[in-house]
Amino acid sequence: MIGWLLRRLLRGTTFLLLSPLLLLRGVLGLFSGRRVLVLRLHDAVPWAPELVPPVQRLLRGRRAPSLSIREAVDALDEAARTPKVPAALLELDRARLSLAQAEVLLEALDRFKAQGKKVVVWADGLSGPALALCAAGDRAYGLPEGQVEFLGVRVRAVFLRDLLGVLGVVPQLDHHGDYKTYSDTFTRRSMSAAHREMAEELADDVYELALTPLLLGRGLAREAAQAAIDEGPLPASEAAARGLLDGVRYRDELLAEVGALLRDEAPSPSPSAPRPEDAADSPLAESPSAADARPKGKRRTPSEPNTCTPAQLAARWRRRLRRRRVLSDLPRVRVIELRGAIVPGEVGRGCPAGLLVEALDQAREDRRLAAVVLRVDSPGGSALASDLIWRAAKRLAEEKPLVASVGDVCASGGYYVAVAARRIVAPAASLVGSIGVVSGKLHLAPALFRWGVRVEAVARGARAGMYDPDRPFTPEEAAANRAGLLRFYETFLARVAEGRGKTRDQVDAVAQGRVYTGRRALGLGLVDRLGGLPQALEEACALAGIEGEPEVEHVVPNRPSLLQRLDPRGGGTLDTVLADCEVALALAREPVLAYCPWRVNCGEGRFA
Structure with missing residues (x-):
């Protein structure tokens, strides 16, 4: 009981001390505009964020580790609850994703879109998981000189018996x-016969799992989707012509595409003012000069919307958590x-x-x-x-x-x-x-x-x-x-x-x-x-x-x-x-x- 009272006192005092900042953030949120969530996945994408030791951070240079699947999902779920985030831009920069990771991201994108929000996906390497994610976007783009790298599913087994025989190693x-x-x-x-039977079943199942998002998300006939894979590797422009993508774009053109999507399909503005709690939780209200997800040195053009990062949405979640913890554990x-x-x-x-x-x-x-x-x-x-x-x-x-x-x-x-x-x-x-x-x-x-x-x-x-x-x-x-x-x-x-x-x-x-x-x-x-x-x-x-x-x-x-x-x-x-x-x-x-x-x-x- 004493511990419970002490925690309430400490959290209540902290909340009162931070109230002026929360009020200022709320006022700033009333005048903030909408922002687009930018998710960038690159290289080997981990399931969970990894702690990077200081020495590794120094040796790594400016290249930050890829956003993890957990961080991306959490950001999408938080953005789905945020009225001032009407769209998300998912950039796959040579991202090495597994099919299971793509499946989890697809579920998060579906929850995001269920709130009436838009998704744009861009990939410079069209692997099987990348194609599945592109199928979930309201608009999907590839790199002009990119190509479809997903050529199907192959079950591969390596056998070392003869090599071990040459080396004189006897497996027992x-x-x-x-x-x-x-x-x-x-x-x-x-x-063996059992091995081949299992391999055939796995190949059929994994191929179907990779193909299904294309059929549902892009509305393609099975024969057309299979032909596009069998005739690969197709250039991204050809993939767009066959309906796998909506077009090809360079990365610097993406925000303008998101802005065009929002202007074409955004609902008419509501005459009512934003609710104070929504304004206080706006990602833009993080500070008067909130960090932008745009590459450094690139200035925003009038056709490009403002952006926010997963870190800003994580801060919004932590603020909401602190408010709930004031009165109860x-x-x-x-x-x-x-x-x-x-x-x-x-x-x-x-x-x-x-x-x-x-x-x-x-x-x-x-x-x-x-x-x-x-x-x-x-x-x-x-x-x-x-x-x-x-x-x-x-x-x-x-x-x-x-x-x-x-x-x-x-x-x-x-x-x-x-x-x-x-x-x-x-x-x-x-x-x-x-x-x-x-x-x-x-x-x-x-x-x-x-x-x-x-x-x-x-x-x-x-x-x-x-x-x-x-x-x-x-x-x-x-x-x-x-x-x-x-x-x-x-x-x-x-x-x-x-x-x-x-x-x-x-x-x-x-x-x-x-x-x-x-x-x-x-x-x-x-x-x-x-x-x-x-x-x-x-x-x-x-x-x-x-x-x-x-x-x-x-x-x-x-x-x-x-x-x-x-x-x-x-x-x-x-x-x-x-x-x-x-x-x-x-x-x-x-x-x-x-x-x-x-x-x-x-x-x-x-x-x-």
Whole structure:
């Protein structure tokens, strides 16, 4: 009680001290005009904003990190509530987007347009996700010398058996589930029948998901849309002639196009003055000289509307939150991020299990939290580490509403963790499932012998050194490895059956290591709803009985490496390769893996 009174006193005093500034902002808002929200996505677009260390900011120079999907969605939702933001301009500057990210943005654009607002989309690289977003715009433009880079969907698998044979490496890997194809990379020369069947289904589903926005948003016939893709790469001007775009423009011409769109279709001005609360929350009212989203050095022409940035709309949201917190404590929902391969320990690349378990335990013990959303974007990894995270998530779900939100992929160990939640929400284009396990090792003795390396050992115990790479499995050890693999597979089935309310046999029928898109997973009962983080937050609030807008906080347990801190590109090629190698070495030490390294890439018509 005393703490509650102290918080009320502190917040009330702060509000009274800021009242003159709020009043001035409100007066300025009465005279402010309408502004266009400008969203610029470039390079690799992250799901969530990333903290940029000071050293990296200095090395990066003027190039700021791309706006994240979460920031873009939050800005669109806030702009939808702001009367003085009648339109949004989405610029895709060589933006590398996944199909699942485009799907989440499409949902946010639909909510924005449902308020009677306009959207203009511009892309200088017309990948599959970019074309889907262009289809959502009232007007869509490409770069005059650009081209359609989406050429279809291709399922690609790489097989290393012959290369390993040349090197003298003998893969001794086992798996359970006909569709658990990770070990096939090392043990086969081509796709198995099950692998090909799964690949065909995924290709059909992903292609349909990429094509649907063009059919609905652009009003194209299926034959016309397929012909445009099959006859590519088409220049942007030809794409406009075929109805994929409305035309071609350079970036400096875009604001004039937005202004023309607003002049042609804007409703007649209302004679009534703006409401004081709307005026006080106007993005323009941030200061007498509010920052503009226009490039520095470029002066606005009379035909160009004023602009606002996502940062200004975020400030508007924070002001509204402060006003609501004066009289009462808002219910809190925490979003915990699980990113990358699941590895054991508390340090390292990917997602160290120790850090995530600690974050989940802290959320369980925090009495201020009403609900938790576990954001999963992981192909899995160590089976043991996945089970530790599942246990922490299960304990949390027993005390508070826990909802799992899927990013691009929630497969194998990632899905193992997700089933501890009360609800699972996934984009239609995400990858879900891969309920299966892999175990074994790479036998390196022939390769070592070829290079003149001799290994001798003295052992005590019939199976000492069973997982050492310098000797092969004995028949008894291979059988023991197979028994451990099957034991964890049964545990996996039990976890999914418990979490999804199914029997063991029902889960086994859709398991066997098979990967599904989110849309297919919904029909099979592996997820509860299609959507992104906003829909997951809705589910969490519904389970917790929260009415109105909660206070949302985000936690990322991952710790960046030294190279990540120093790399000016924030995760460039060298860092990515080293990260993959470090994760591979960490997983190589694990006896059993729940891992599925599949990704969707529609940037250049690939699916791998």
